[in-house]
Amino acid sequence: MTSDAHAASEPFSTSVDILIVGAGPVGLFGAYYAGVRTLSVAVMDSLEEPGGQITAMYPEKAIFDVAGFPAVKGRTLVEQLVEQAGAFNPTYLLGEQAAGLTRHADKFTVTTSTGLQVHARAIVITGGIGTFTPRPLPVGEEHLGHGVVHFVPDPTICEGADVVVVGGGDSALDWALMLEPIAKSVTVVHRRAQFRAHPHSVELLRESSVRLLTDAQVTDVRADPEVFEVKVDVAGEPVTLPCTKLVAALGFTANLGPLLEWGLEIAGKRHIATDTLGATSVPGIYAAGDIVDYPGKVRLIATGFGEVATAVNNAAAYLNPDVSAFPGHLSDYAPASGATSPSSSH
Numbered sequence: 001m002t003s004d005a006h007a008a009s010e011p012f013s014t015s016v017d018i019l020i021v022g023a024g025p026v027g028l029f030g031a032y033y034a035g036v037r038t039l040s041v042a043v044m045d046s047l048e049e050p051g052g053q054i055t056a057m058y059p060e061k062a063i064f065d066v067a068g069f070p071a072v073k074g075r076t077l078v079e080q081l082v083e084q085a086g087a088f089n090p091t092y093l094l095g096e097q098a099a100g101l102t103r104h105a106d107k108f109t110v111t112t113s114t115g116l117q118v119h120a121r122a123i124v125i126t127g128g129i130g131t132f133t134p135r136p137l138p139v140g141e142e143h144l145g146h147g148v149v150h151f152v153p154d155p156t157i158c159e160g161a162d163v164v165v166v167g168g169g170d171s172a173l174d175w176a177l178m179l180e181p182i183a184k185s186v187t188v189v190h191r192r193a194q195f196r197a198h199p200h201s202v203e204l205l206r207e208s209s210v211r212l213l214t215d216a217q218v219t220d221v222r223a224d225p226e227v228f229e230v231k232v233d234v235a236g237e238p239v240t241l242p243c244t245k246l247v248a249a250l251g252f253t254a255n256l257g258p259l260l261e262w263g264l265e266i267a268g269k270r271h272i273a274t275d276t277l278g279a280t281s282v283p284g285i286y287a288a289g290d291i292v293d294y295p296g297k298v299r300l301i302a303t304g305f306g307e308v309a310t311a312v313n314n315a316a317a318y319l320n321p322d323v324s325a326f327p328g329h330l331s332d333y334a335p336a337s338g339a340t341s342p343s344s345s346h
Contacts, residue, residue, distance in 0.1 A: 013117035014091065016040040018315055019110060021098045021259075022126035024052025026289035026304035028081035030124050033312040035088020036327055039319070042118055043090050044110070046097035051078035052128050057151045061174050065300055093118065098127075099258045108284065122315040125259065125272060125280075125287040126308055135250040137166065140221030140230070147227025148246045158183050162242040164230055165189070166218055167249035173197040175247055176210050187211040187241055189218055189232055213239065221246060256291075267293040277325075278311030284318060286311035 018034045020027045023045035034041035049055050051074070054063075059075035066072055093116065100111035110118045134150035141148065152158065152175050163183045165176045168190035174197075176188050188205065193214045195202045205212065213234050220231040221243075230243040260266065265273040265281035271293035278286045288307035290299045297303075310325075317325040 013119065014042060014093075015107075015119040016042045016091065017120065017319060018042075018122050018124060018312065019044060019108070019118050019120035020124045020126055021045075021110070022052060022128060022289070022291070023047065023050040023092065023094065024126060024128050024289065025054060025077060025081055025301050026128075026308045027052070027124075027126035028078070028085050029305050030126055030288065030308035030312050031085040031090040032081070032088065033309050033327070034316075035085065035090065037313065037316040037323075039312075039316060041088070041090045042093055042120070043085075044093040044096050044098055044112070044118065046095070046113075048095045050082055050092065050094065051075075054078055055153075057153065057171065058174065059153050060155050061178055063301070065302055067302055097257070101262045103284075121284070121319050123285045124278075124308065124311050124315060125285065125291060126289045126304070127256075127259070127291045128289060134248065134252055137218065137221075137246075137248045137250070139218060140227075140246060141248075143221055143223045143225075143227050143246070146223055146225050147244060148221070148248060150248050152179070152247060155179055155182060158245050160184050161244040163187070163245045163247065164218070164241055164243045165247040165249055167247075167251070168192060168195040168197060169249065169251055170197045170201060171251075172247070172249035173201040173205050175249060177201065177204055177208060180208050180210055183245075185211070185242070187213060187243075189213045189216050191215070191217050218246075274311075276310075277314040278307055279314065279318075284315075286315050 017039035018041045020030050020043045023043045027043055031041050031043050047056055054074035055078055061074050062071040063074055063077060064071050096112040096116055098110050099113050102109045108120050108123055155178055158179045159182045161183050163179050163186045165172050166189045176186050180186050188210055213232055216232050216234040218230050219233050221227060222229040227243055227246055230241050232239045263282055267273045272280055272287045272291055274280055274287050274292050274294055278288055280287050288311045289304035313325045313327050317323055
């Protein structure tokens with residue numbers, strides 16, 4: 001990765017044209033577009049690696065809704081986005097949570113939780129759902145790290161295991177389907193009869209060897225010290241299951257954290273309101289991706305890519321009113337060192 005990686009133990013200050021807050025896929029694509037517009041850029045994230053939720057939660061999961069990829073693993077997508085942006089040498093400030101914001105004349109100063117200061121002429125927020133905390137299991141959370149997990153970044157840890165996945169959303173079903181070929185057994189426990197996951201995932205699950213227990217909840221987790229068994233109440237009937245990996249996929253509690261203090265217009269306490277330019281209510285601050293809300297918003301990675309291209313290019317016009325927000329055809333640009341110029345992309 002071509003970048004300056006900041007160690008949180010060495011606070012310093014740096015100045016860039018654009019600071020991107022959030023190093024998920026949308027933020028990484030934004031770093032590429034900032035480079036295209038010859039703007040210096042820093043990408044900040046509270047996580048220690050680029051990739052956001054994909055890297056933290058499901059790097060080995062296949063993603064099916066990115067244009068041009070029938071299927072792409074999360075890790076591969078992140079690696080290619082880092083490589084794409086790397087032609088322009090963005091500065092990565094990882095392990096740094098954006099905290100305070102001040103403005104002096106034509107520059108913002110963002111202070112992180114470790115005291116680092118970043119001076120930027122414009123800011124693009126691509127923080128996904130903000131700071132996310134997994135919802136704990138009603139029982140068994142004390143065994144976290146001893147067979148109970150919230151994420152499965154490396155599926156090989158479940159090879160040959162009796163896996164119980166608790167939850168009915170997309171992550172729960174995705175993990176169950178991903179682990180089915182390598183685990184000894186996979187059971188999904190969901191407290192309702194209906195699933196929140198995508199209907200196609202539910203259909204695939206019903207056609208698989210995964211055991212489904214609906215109208216069910218885990219009542220006891222047994223460990224010594226590693227988890228070896230769970231007890232489940234299924235519509236009032238007790239069921240005991242062998243279990244050496246318990247995946248708690250009950251969703252997350254999201255929090256915008258310090259961003260709530262930045263004076264931005266907030267939609268429903270969970271999202272940042274933007275206009276069609278990607279601009280927030282604070283001039284010079286833009287936002288894109290899942291953290292954004294507006295009428296008709298569709299929360300997909302593909303949507304975020306378009307939003308961040310719009311936000312960064314309009315930020316470029318904000319910083320220099322003599323240039324257009326439209327970047328032109330990228331095939332007209334001389335490629336950056338080591339980069340291959342696309343033949344007909346926009």
